[in-house]
Amino acid sequence: MVQEIAVNEMSRCQAIVAVEGLVKRFGHFTALNDINLSVTTGEKIVLCGPSGSGKSTLIRCINHIEKHDAGRIVVDGVELTDRMADINSVRREVGMVFQSFNLFPHLSVVENCMLAPMKVRGLSRAEAHERAIGVLRKVRIHDQATKYPGQLSGGQQQRVAIARALCMQPKIMLFDEPTSALDPEMVKEVLDTMVELARDGMTMVCVTHEMGFAREIADRVVFMDRGAIVEEADPETFFRAPSTERARDFLGQIIH
Amino acid sequence: MNSLDFSIVLQAWPYLWSGLLFSLALTAVAFVVGMILGTCFALLQHFEVPVIGKVVRGYIALIRSIPLILVLFWFFFLVPIVLGHLAGNGRPIPIGATWTAFITFGLFEAAYYSEIIRVGLRAVNRGQFEACQALALSTFETYRSVILPQVLRVASPIILSQTIILFQDTSLVYVLSLTDLLGAASKLAQLNGRLVEMYLVVVVVYLAISSAASQGVALLRKRYAIAGARR
Numbered sequence: 001m002v003q004e005i006a007v008n009e010m011s012r013c014q015a016i017v018a019v020e021g022l023v024k025r026f027g028h029f030t031a032l033n034d035i036n037l038s039v040t041t042g043e044k045i046v047l048c049g050p051s052g053s054g055k056s057t058l059i060r061c062i063n064h065i066e067k068h069d070a071g072r073i074v075v076d077g078v079e080l081t082d083r084m085a086d087i088n089s090v091r092r093e094v095g096m097v098f099q100s101f102n103l104f105p106h107l108s109v110v111e112n113c114m115l116a117p118m119k120v121r122g123l124s125r126a127e128a129h130e131r132a133i134g135v136l137r138k139v140r141i142h143d144q145a146t147k148y149p150g151q152l153s154g155g156q157q158q159r160v161a162i163a164r165a166l167c168m169q170p171k172i173m174l175f176d177e178p179t180s181a182l183d184p185e186m187v188k189e190v191l192d193t194m195v196e197l198a199r200d201g202m203t204m205v206c207v208t209h210e211m212g213f214a215r216e217i218a219d220r221v222v223f224m225d226r227g228a229i230v231e232e233a234d235p236e237t238f239f240r241a242p243s244t245e246r247a248r249d250f251l252g253q254i255i256h
Numbered sequence: 257m258n259s260l261d262f263s264i265v266l267q268a269w270p271y272l273w274s275g276l277l278f279s280l281a282l283t284a285v286a287f288v289v290g291m292i293l294g295t296c297f298a299l300l301q302h303f304e305v306p307v308i309g310k311v312v313r314g315y316i317a318l319i320r321s322i323p324l325i326l327v328l329f330w331f332f333f334l335v336p337i338v339l340g341h342l343a344g345n346g347r348p349i350p351i352g353a354t355w356t357a358f359i360t361f362g363l364f365e366a367a368y369y370s371e372i373i374r375v376g377l378r379a380v381n382r383g384q385f386e387a388c389q390a391l392a393l394s395t396f397e398t399y400r401s402v403i404l405p406q407v408l409r410v411a412s413p414i415i416l417s418q419t420i421i422l423f424q425d426t427s428l429v430y431v432l433s434l435t436d437l438l439g440a441a442s443k444l445a446q447l448n449g450r451l452v453e454m455y456l457v458v459v460v461v462y463l464a465i466s467s468a469a470s471q472g473v474a475l476l477r478k479r480y481a482i483a484g485a486r487r
Contacts, residue, residue, distance in 0.1 A: 065386050091392035102387035106405050115401060116391035168391060 022071035049224035095165030155186030275440030290365030297370035319367035376407035
């Protein structure tokens with residue numbers, strides 16, 4: 001009995017993402033240098049840091065949109081190598097939301113959400129449609145299902161992008177500055193959607209400067225600077241008493 | 257000078273009509289062959305396929321720098337000789353003027369369509385590719401479902417303009433003694449001496465078809481424009 005609990009505890013705490021000694025270079029520029037990060041199932045991590053610190057590059061390595069130069073990345077038990085089969089099996093389980101939405105402009109909202117489930121998961125058109133409408137309802141945008149991305153506001157587009165990723169039923173969601181391209185009045189609707197997703201228990205890694213959001217949902221704040229992780233702490237500690245000079249400077253700049 | 261007499265045109269109409277049908281058939285075949293081949297050519301270059309990509313690049317550069325009429329000549333005389341060599345007995349195997357026309361126009365147009373599509377491919381935002389990667393779409397699905405549909409929509413006005421030019425260029429088959437619309441009219445004109453009437457009618461037909469097609473392009477542009485796209 002005790003053993004069983006211990007095993008359950010272990011599997012619950014098992015890292016769904018494990019990054020070890022990660023190095024990424026762009027030519028002579030080292031974007032990431034010896035990064036170690038592990039994310040457990042259900043955990044919500046906020047990555048922050050000055051621009052050019054490597055936070056976007058880090059999450060783009062997790063689904064192999066950027067190829068890493070050294071180190072290991074293991075996602076849901078699969079190590080990312082050059083094998084396309086490994087890469088795609090990781091990508092199937094990892095949803096991503098981009099700063100610039102990257103919706104498919106020639107497809108309607110619902111078609112945007114149906115494409116990958118049909119082509120990658122092998123769902124029928126009817127199944128994919130049903131799933132898409134369900135998820136769109138969850139992000140409260142199902143009434144726009146037949147519109148095209150260009151006909152929606154930025155906030156609406158980003159919620160569709162979140163829905164599109166969720167339709168693949170990923171085990172983890174990556175957010176790459178999801179609110180940075182939005183007009184201020186649209187930031188809240190996207191953050192609300194993300195908070196709901198977090199409350200539903202989704203594992204999330206978010207690159208964001210929305211500190212209110214970080215306080216509300218993050219289990220851990222990871223502060224990066226110049227390609228390295230400088231500080232890791234729970235949000236309360238990080239915002240109240242950052243332990244490094246660089247984190248203090250950064251917080252001083254973004255909190256007016 | 258005699259006054260114009262268009263009754264001659266009415267009598268000649270069935271012959272002109274068959275010429276026009278040939279022009280349209282040649283345009284249609286060259287369009288289909290050219291688009292399929294051109295898309296393949298563009299993708300081969302886009303993926304920088306070793307050797308083949310370079311060969312295609314060279315082929316397109318060559319075709320685009322010589323006049324169509326010269327390509328027609330070369331094809332008409334060269335291909336039979338090549339076929340003869342391949343067959344082993346060295347004697348030219350004629351493929352006939354009609355086949356020459358269909359093959360040449362298809363291959364010639366492929367070079368032009370390929371350039372249009374290649375440029376279109378380069379214009380697609382990198383984020384579209386990244387979104388496909390993040391969704392684990394295969395390369396094939398990425399291009400079939402996401403990239404090429406966008407390229408074709410954006411490029412469709414240019415593709416159709418090129419096709420209108422193609423339709424006019426089909427008149428060059430007169431060098432192969434084929435009877436297209438212009439060929440039919442000129443043969444009749446020489447028989448009955450009514451050059452002015454015949455050539456006037458041909459002008460009207462070309463004008464009507466080409467301007468109708470241009471109107472069609474404008475309509476298509478409105479109808480198939482990506483909704484809400486800021487272009």
